[in-house]
Amino acid sequence: MLDTGKPLVEMTDISISFGGIHAVDRASIDLHSGEVVGLLGHNGAGKSTLIKILSGAYKRDEGEIRINGEPATINNPRDAKAYGIETIYQQLAVADNVDAAANLFLGREMVTSLGTLDDAAMESKAREVMGRLNPNFRRFKEPVKALSGGQRQSVAIARAILFNARILIMDEPTAALGPQETAQVGELIKQLKSEGIGIFLISHDIHDVFDLADRVVVMKNGQVVGQAKTSDVTKDEVLGMIIMGKVPAGAQPGPGAIAD
Amino acid sequence: MAEPRAMTSTTHSSQTVQNPLQRFLIATEIDTRLLGMIGALAIIWIGFNFFSGGLFLTPRNLWNLSVQTASVAVMVTGMVLVIVTRNIDLSVGSILGVVGMVMGVMQTQILPSQFGLGLGHPLIWVLSLATGLAVGVGIGGLQGAIIAYLRVPAFIVTLGGYLVWRGAAWWVTAGRTVAPMDSTFQLMGGGPDGSIGALWSWVIAGVACAAIVIGLYFGRRQRQRFNFPQRPVWAEISLAVIGCGATIAAVWVANAYPWPVRIAERFAEANGIAVPEGGLFISHGIAIPVLIAVGVGVVMTFLATRTRFGRYVYAMGGNPEAAELAGINTRWVTVKIFMLMGALCAIAAAISTARLNAATNALGTLDELYVIAAAVIGGTSLAGGVGSIAGALLGALVMQSLQSGMVLMGIDSPLQSIVVGMVLVFAVWLDTLYRRNKH
Numbered sequence: 001m002l003d004t005g006k007p008l009v010e011m012t013d014i015s016i017s018f019g020g021i022h023a024v025d026r027a028s029i030d031l032h033s034g035e036v037v038g039l040l041g042h043n044g045a046g047k048s049t050l051i052k053i054l055s056g057a058y059k060r061d062e063g064e065i066r067i068n069g070e071p072a073t074i075n076n077p078r079d080a081k082a083y084g085i086e087t088i089y090q091q092l093a094v095a096d097n098v099d100a101a102a103n104l105f106l107g108r109e110m111v112t113s114l115g116t117l118d119d120a121a122m123e124s125k126a127r128e129v130m131g132r133l134n135p136n137f138r139r140f141k142e143p144v145k146a147l148s149g150g151q152r153q154s155v156a157i158a159r160a161i162l163f164n165a166r167i168l169i170m171d172e173p174t175a176a177l178g179p180q181e182t183a184q185v186g187e188l189i190k191q192l193k194s195e196g197i198g199i200f201l202i203s204h205d206i207h208d209v210f211d212l213a214d215r216v217v218v219m220k221n222g223q224v225v226g227q228a229k230t231s232d233v234t235k236d237e238v239l240g241m242i243i244m245g246k247v248p249a250g251a252q253p254g255p256g257a258i259a260d
Numbered sequence: 261m262a263e264p265r266a267m268t269s270t271t272h273s274s275q276t277v278q279n280p281l282q283r284f285l286i287a288t289e290i291d292t293r294l295l296g297m298i299g300a301l302a303i304i305w306i307g308f309n310f311f312s313g314g315l316f317l318t319p320r321n322l323w324n325l326s327v328q329t330a331s332v333a334v335m336v337t338g339m340v341l342v343i344v345t346r347n348i349d350l351s352v353g354s355i356l357g358v359v360g361m362v363m364g365v366m367q368t369q370i371l372p373s374q375f376g377l378g379l380g381h382p383l384i385w386v387l388s389l390a391t392g393l394a395v396g397v398g399i400g401g402l403q404g405a406i407i408a409y410l411r412v413p414a415f416i417v418t419l420g421g422y423l424v425w426r427g428a429a430w431w432v433t434a435g436r437t438v439a440p441m442d443s444t445f446q447l448m449g450g451g452p453d454g455s456i457g458a459l460w461s462w463v464i465a466g467v468a469c470a471a472i473v474i475g476l477y478f479g480r481r482q483r484q485r486f487n488f489p490q491r492p493v494w495a496e497i498s499l500a501v502i503g504c505g506a507t508i509a510a511v512w513v514a515n516a517y518p519w520p521v522r523i524a525e526r527f528a529e530a531n532g533i534a535v536p537e538g539g540l541f542i543s544h545g546i547a548i549p550v551l552i553a554v555g556v557g558v559v560m561t562f563l564a565t566r567t568r569f570g571r572y573v574y575a576m577g578g579n580p581e582a583a584e585l586a587g588i589n590t591r592w593v594t595v596k597i598f599m600l601m602g603a604l605c606a607i608a609a610a611i612s613t614a615r616l617n618a619a620t621n622a623l624g625t626l627d628e629l630y631v632i633a634a635a636v637i638g639g640t641s642l643a644g645g646v647g648s649i650a651g652a653l654l655g656a657l658v659m660q661s662l663q664s665g666m667v668l669m670g671i672d673s674p675l676q677s678i679v680v681g682m683v684l685v686f687a688v689w690l691d692t693l694y695r696r697n698k699h
Contacts, residue, residue: 057585078587093585097578097645098571106575107586109568116566124486143578 006069008033008198009167014053014063023049025222026063026255031167031198036189038213038230039202040242046222047202051169054200055087056080067167081107086165088156088173096145100137101126103144104159129158133188134181150181157185161192168192171202186212206242210235220245223256287495293639293694297654300687301661308665315668319517323544326514327450327615329660330549331356331608332630336652337560338601339635341570344577345597346644347407347414351421352605352631355399356624357429360609363392364438364619367445385445392606399425400602404595422628430621439618449614450547452523458515461545465511469504476500514550515543549611553653556607561649563600573597577645633680634659637687658687 007030016024024046031037041047052058054065056077065072067083074080080087094103101123110118110125123140130137134154144152153173160168170189174182189199189212201209209216210230217227218241225241228251237248247253285292309316335352342349366388372379403421407414440446447454456464476496483490491499518524524540527533533540564570572593576583584590608627613619638655640647662683666676 055585076587077585078589081587087585089585093579093582095575095578095582095645098574102571102575106571106583107588109571111568116562117568117571120482120486120488123488 005032007031007066008035008068009054010064010066010069011050011054012064012066014050014060014065016049016053016058016061022222024053024060027219027222027224028254029217029224029227031200033166033198034193034196035215036193036199036201036213038206038209038216039200039219040206040209040216040238041204041219041225042242043204045204045219047219048171049222050219051087051171051200051202054080054167055085055169057087081163084164084166085169086160086163086167087169087171088153088160089171094144094152094156094159097143099143100130100140100147100155100158103155104129104162106159108163125162126158129162130154133158133161134184150177153177153181153185157188161188166197168197168199169202170199172204172208173201174208175203206235206238210238217254218242220256224254225256226251226253228252284495284498287492288499289491289495290499291648291651293691294648294651294654296694297638297651297658301654301658304658304661304665308661308668312665312668316665319513321664321668322513323517323547325657325660325664326550327547328664329656330450330547330553331611331615332627332634332660333553333653333656334556334608334611335601335604335627335631336634336638336656337556337649338597338604339631340560340638340640340647340649340652341564341573341597342414342601343632343635343640343642344573344644344647345594346577346580347594347597348632348642349403349414349418349598349601350628350632351399351403351418351425352601352608353624353627353629354422354425354429355396355602355605356609356612356627357621358399358425358432359392359396359606360613360619360623361429361432361438361621362395363388363445363606363610364441364613365432366391367442368438368440380443382444384442385448388442388445389606389610392609393603396602396604396606396609397599398602400598400600400605401595403602404598407598408591408594426625429623435621437618437620441614441617441619445610446614446617447548448552448610449612449617450549451615452519452542452544454548454614455514455544455546456548456551457545458543459545461511461515461543464546464551465507468507472503472507473500511546514546517544518542519544549615552607552611556604557649557653564649569593569596574645579645630659631656633684637684639691 009031011030012028013026014024014028015022015026027046027050029037029039029050039047039051049058053060054074056074056079059075065074072083074083077087095106101119104126105122110122112118126140130140134151137151137154139147139151144155147155157170157173174185177185189201193199201213203209213230215227215229216233216238218225218238220242225245226247228238228248232250233248237250240246240248241251245256245258247257285295305317315321335356339349339352367384371377371384371387372381377384399421403417406412406417476499480490480496519527519542521539524542525535527542528535528540564573572583572588572590575586575588576590576593580590609624612623616623634656635647635652636642636655637658638647638652640652659680662680663676666679671679
């Protein structure tokens with residue numbers, strides 16, 4: 001059962017505004033271990049902003065974050081990583097000018113006993129992780145700039161799983177990928193889920209996430225429209241939530257739901 | 261081709277190329293851009309030698325060239341890191357000026373009289389240098405903190421610094437020139453005394469050659485340990501031969517430049533050595549400022565390529581947002597870069613004041629432009645993320661070669677500026693073409 005025990009992540013009544021515009025308005029969302037939650041909404045619905053608060057890229061104005069039931073202080077990406085929160089960003093957050101291994105270990109480099117970078121050890125580990133994720137990947141010595149979009153995305157995903165994340169945030173993880181690579185990412189998500197990792201999948205495209213997610217949360221205009229288990233609703237009903245904010249019978253309405 | 265995967269993972273990519281030159285370049289993993297710069301330097305040197313009637317490629321001129329390059333070479337290693345992180349430092353010449361003044365006043369007035377050490381005390385040079393380094397790091401740290409934490413663009417902060425520190429240099433002594441420097445301190449400026457002589461130069465050459473061979477050996481062993489593709493053995497040997505050969509050639513040239521006749525005679529007299537017929541031949545050997553610059557180059561290359569700090573510098577230059585999201589404390593790294601730049605300015609100030617045997621107001625004027633130009637000629641991209649210490653050092657040598665060569669040929673100084681300016685633009689244009697073709 002997914003609902004037993006304390007949620008891994010609980011974000012309650014989170015608000016943030018930029019220059020008077022409420023990008024996120026009293027949004028609440030939770031995630032259990034071994035669960036995949038799809039966070040859906042149009043571009044500008046506030047889903048990326050909400051999740052960036054969890055990953056430490058933005059600081060919330062109001063609200064509370066609990067990790068494993070304990071109140072968490074997340075002021076920057078370093079804090080989030082300390083809680084085991086890893087993020088894969090929409091805009092492929094890799095440093096283009098350094099190689100795959102350097103990107104995988106960025107911020108957490110392996111060092112030798114003398115304190116210098118242990119590039120060979122990092123490359124070896126990178127080959128191992130990338131081999132699991134994308135067996136055709138060969139270009140370990142080249143700057144990431146020279147790689148294809150899919151290869152860059154596999155670097156970004158490898159980066160997140162390398163450090164045994166407990167909470168994984170994937171912002172449009174397959175947007176830049178071809179069909180084969182998308183299928184690989186799907187397999188990977190199932191594998192990570194079986195290892196007990198909680199995953200937020202963020203997308204504006206319902207087809208990307210509906211089959212992978214256990215539950216979907218829909219946002220519109222910075223507010224949560226509602227949430228539902230994917231077994232209780234159809235894709236069309238979720239589409240109705242995304243587009244019109246209309247909450248179907250199988251779903252639980254949120255503050256952003258329109259009254260009938 | 262039954263197992264293409266196994267093949268690609270353990271064979272070196274050089275084995276698939278037929279053209280011997282291309283194969284050599286890929287096998288040795290030599291940076292072709294760096295090779296191009298060495299080629300350009302060779303053309304400049306041979307050209308000047310031809311047009312100056314054989315005056316350029318003499319031990320004497322090359323030795324002087326090395327000493328003249330030292331100060332800018334020290335600073336350019338820091339400027340690479342500054343520019344790689346998409347910043348700029350326009351204040352390095354002024355920092356050099358004010359730190360030079362502070363060190364001058366320390367060793368001529370404060371330490372000998374106020375601290376009562378007396379002139380010529382052996383601690384004076386150390387304490388002066390330490391004070392200079394502290395002031396340089398402090399200034400760099402202040403500028404870096406304003407850039408990183410108050411978010412004022414580096415261009416503006418260091419443009420302000422350019423004016424502030426030049427003014428501060430004047431203020432230290434109300435514009436008076438400070439001279440002469442402490443006799444030990446002066447050694448940092450070169451000259452017959454400030455060179456290490458033939459024997460020690462060969463010792464250093466030996467150590468450097470050993471380091472090159474050991475470095476190649478350990479690199480190879482490390483790759484063996486993880487079963488990575490390796491360079492062919494012949495490529496490793498060529499690299500060792502080229503590296504050691506260049507080191508030995510440089511030391512040979514430095515040793516081929518004798519002390520001036522008068523100084524050698526005086527030395528012989530003082531030490532009771534009989535002067536043989538045809539004069540006494542005492543080698544200069546490597547000049548101390550050159551040794552400092554080479555040491556700084558090695559340390560900075562190590563910092564840039566082998567440490568976390570260096571890795572962060574390049575990652576920040578490639579994608580500042582990704583670096584921040586990866587949990588790197590980008591602001592503190594920025595402050596550290598500028599502190600390092602300040603320290604390097606202090607070392608350059610020591611070399612310049614020691615060489616001139618005086619600290620003056622004008623010391624370091626326009627140096628910021630030469631340093632930036634050297635970094636850019638050396639392949640540092642102003643767009644950030646790209647640049648190497650070795651390339652920048654070569655860039656500094658190219659700039660200085662142009663200037664010395666034109667002086668040797670008796671070209672008027674306004675024309676010298678015009679040529680240097682045009683070369684800068686031309687070099688960057690060539691670099692743009694190179695990068696466009698590469699991708």
